[in-house]
Amino acid sequence: MEHFEYVLKILPPMLEGWKVTLTLFFLTLVMSLPLGTVMGIARLSHFKPLAWFMEFYVWLFRGTPLLLQLLFIYFGLMTVGIRLERFPAAVLAFVLNYAAYIAEIIRAGIQSIDKGQYEAADVLGLTRFQTMTNIILPQVFKRVIPPIGNEVINLVKDSALIYVLAISELLRVAKTAVMRDETFVPFIIAAVFYLFMTAIVQQFFKWVEHKFDYYR
Template sequence: MSYITNITGFILQGSIITLKLYAVTIIFSIPLGVVCALGKISKSKGIKVLLELYTWIFRGTPLLLQLFFTYYGLPIFGIKLTQFQAASLTFIFNYGAYFTEIFRGGIESIDKGQYEAAKALGLNYRQTMMKIILPQALKRVLPPTSNEAITLIKDTALVAAIGMGDILRAAKEVLTRDFKITSFVVAGVIYLLLTSVVVIFFKKLEKKYSVYE
């Protein structure tokens, strides 16, 4: 039992990196997704083309490949980033691309009559979006957003590939040292607990915004 306690403490140290990366990604990728989604439904063809290219690249290539390019490839062009900076930048743009499509779909799912009603009330575009469209769209995008938020926890394990000391890397170090699979079991339990917290959080959000159904 003391062995499990000891390795759990060591692996939990890796969770600091996992949680930091998770927080940074969520904080920046969701607003990025909202802005890009609004851009994709705008009347500007130039913006639409750029955003289509952005989502096409980041949704169409593996996250690990993007991570390698950011950390190992950008220095070739004179852009040197720390491991955490490279991981954060990659995850923000990758998840921002997915959130863009999720939010775009949610916004476009709102009945056009809502826009007409807002116009009749004298609301401008910004007021229409903030007070009428986005609150309704938010309810509809919560399930897919929740799925992405859960996937993000698991995807953070990819940073072990560039030497970051996250949960998975800590578990691998214990395995290499002790030749026991217990560390992976402990890591799995930690990931499950983290994803459970996310699930509970989004269920509460869904309940809160059910008023818009």
């Protein structure tokens, strides 16, 4: 009974922290998916400077820790006179990081499409833009659902990293409660929240895969 009363007591602040986590999650997802798609296409551009720049961008953001990118965007930009609030800085870091991973997934997906389809589209007189939007990308999206699903699950867990910017997200609220009350219960509650989120994401992507499975 005592534990139940304690859970009820700390649940409101943890729900507030969860709201911050969900906001970061959805903003990152909504912005990084289209941005990463455009970047993935740009990586295969015939305009070499653009392709080289995108290759460098992907290498940079995939090759350095997200935690370091968070610190650089918030504290590093401050040294050159650009001051962002903590949460917008976190969103920017997450979007730039996850866009790089999605770009690489989209790039690999495009290159997995048989070249004969490009040739057939050329015979039909389709432009490169029409070929990409009407023929290639629909097939690419079907193929990249599993790896993108994995990245979205990683996003759920990576959202905890914003504690370094002193943002009261779910894990930081739980850690504060643990240190204040000297009990492990808040961490267990936080784990339940994260497991719930990842379960929803997994079920959603299973449903999407099922919808795009033409040969079931």
